[in-house]
Amino acid sequence: MSERRYFYHVVSPPGHDELARLEFEALTGDRAPQHPPWDERENPSDHPRLLWARAGVDVGRSAYVAECCRLLARGATLEEMLAASEKLGLRMERFHVQARKRFGTKVSSSRQIEVAVADTIWGSPDLSRPAIELIAQAHEGEWLLGELVSRTSNGWLGHEQRPHQYSSALPPRIARAMVNLVAAPGDRIIDPCCGSGTALVEAGFMGIEPFGWEINRSVAEQAAANVCHHGQAAWIVVGDGRTAKGRWDGAVLDLPYGISAERVDEVLRGLVEHALKIAKLVAVVTVDELDDLFAEQGAEILGIATMVKHNLRRKVYWVRAATA
Numbered sequence: 001m002s003e004r005r006y007f008y009h010v011v012s013p014p015g016h017d018e019l020a021r022l023e024f025e026a027l028t029g030d031r032a033p034q035h036p037p038w039d040e041r042e043n044p045s046d047h048p049r050l051l052w053a054r055a056g057v058d059v060g061r062s063a064y065v066a067e068c069c070r071l072l073a074r075g076a077t078l079e080e081m082l083a084a085s086e087k088l089g090l091r092m093e094r095f096h097v098q099a100r101k102r103f104g105t106k107v108s109s110s111r112q113i114e115v116a117v118a119d120t121i122w123g124s125p126d127l128s129r130p131a132i133e134l135i136a137q138a139h140e141g142e143w144l145l146g147e148l149v150s151r152t153s154n155g156w157l158g159h160e161q162r163p164h165q166y167s168s169a170l171p172p173r174i175a176r177a178m179v180n181l182v183a184a185p186g187d188r189i190i191d192p193c194c195g196s197g198t199a200l201v202e203a204g205f206m207g208i209e210p211f212g213w214e215i216n217r218s219v220a221e222q223a224a225a226n227v228c229h230h231g232q233a234a235w236i237v238v239g240d241g242r243t244a245k246g247r248w249d250g251a252v253l254d255l256p257y258g259i260s261a262e263r264v265d266e267v268l269r270g271l272v273e274h275a276l277k278i279a280k281l282v283a284v285v286t287v288d289e290l291d292d293l294f295a296e297q298g299a300e301i302l303g304i305a306t307m308v309k310h311n312l313r314r315k316v317y318w319v320r321a322a323t324a
C-alpha cells in the first residue's frame with residue numbers, strides 16, 4: 001500500500017466537521033481518523049484540520065476541503081525540514097513559499113522561514129504570479145514542506161442569494177458536500193425531494209447533471225426559478241419521488257419532516273427504499289435513525305455525519321446501494 005504523501009486542509013464551521021470528513025473521504029478515496037461526536041468534545045473543533053491521503057486530487061469543487069498539497073520534505077524541527085528539502089535538490093522556476101503555523105495563520109517569523117526554504121531550491125521565485133506555490137507549515141510537532149496541488153474555489157459562496165428562499169432548504173455548502181459524496185463531474189444525480197433546488201444548483205455548478213422531483217408544484221416552480229437564476233439547467237418533475245424511473249449515479253435525499261406522524265414511516269421508508277433502487281450511491285439527511293432500514297435493504301453505510309445546529313441534530317448517511 002502506498003504512503004500517504006498528500007496533506008489536505010479541511011475547513012469546517014462548528015457542527016459541520018463530520019460532514020467535512022466524509023467529503024474528504026469521498027474526494028480522496030481515503031479514510032480519515034474518527035473523532036468523538038461533535039457535541040461530546042471538550043474543545044469543539046471549529047478550526048481547520050490537516051488530513052493525509054495517498055492520492056492528490058483536485059479539490060476545486062469541494063465544500064470543506066480547502067487545499068491539497070504534495071509532501072516534499074518534513075522534519076522534526078525547521079532545520080531538519082530545510083536540510084531534507086536541500087537534499088532533494090529541487091529545481092523550480094517562478095515559485096513562491098508561504099510559511100504558516102496552520103492553514104490561515106502566519107508564523108511570526110514567516111518571512112525568514114520563507115527565505116530559508118527558498119534558499120534550498122534551485123531556480124527563481126516569483127512572488128506576484130507564481131507558477132508553483134510551496135507551503136511550509138508546522139503540524140503536530142514537525143515541519144512540513146508541500147507543493148500546492150489544488151485549492152477550493154469556494155464555489156458555493158453567494159448561492160444563498162436566489163429568488164426563492166425556502167424554510168426547509170439546505171444551506172448550499174451542505175448540499176454541495178452531499179452531492180460530492182455521491183457524484184463526480186460528468187455523473188447524473190437525482191434529488192427525489194428537491195424542494196427549492198439547492199442540491200440541483202450545486203450539482204449544476206460542478207458539472208454534474210441534476211434531476212429533481214418535487215411533489216408540491218409551486219415549490220417545484222421555485223426550484224426551477226432558482227436554478228435559472230444561477231444560470232444552471234436541471235430536469236425538474238412535479239411528482240412523487242417514489243415514482244422516479246431511471247438510473248442515476250447518485251441520489252441526494254433531504255427527507256421531508258413535519259409530515260403527519262401516521263404517514264411518516266410509509267413515506268420516508270418509501271423514499272429511501274426507492275432511492276436505493278435507482279441510484280448507486282445515496283446521501284440522506286434526516287432527523288431519524290435509519291441504520292436498520294439500510295441494513296434491511298442490504299445497503300452498505302460508508303459513513304455517518306452528525307450535524308448539530310442549536311437544538312437540531314440531523315444525520316447525513318452516506319450509503320452504497322446493494323444494486324450498485
Ligand SMILES: C[S@@+](CC[C@H](N)C(=O)[O-])C[C@H]1O[C@@H](n2cnc3c(N)ncnc32)[C@H](O)[C@@H]1O
Binds near residue numbers: 192214239256
Ligand atoms: C426538506 S425539504 C427539501 C429541501 C431542499 N433540500 C432544499 O434545499 O430546498 C423536503 C421536500 O420534499 C417534498 N416532498 C415531500 N414528500 C415528497 C414526495 N413523496 N416526493 C417528492 N417530494 C416530496 C416537500 O414538498 C419538500 O419540499
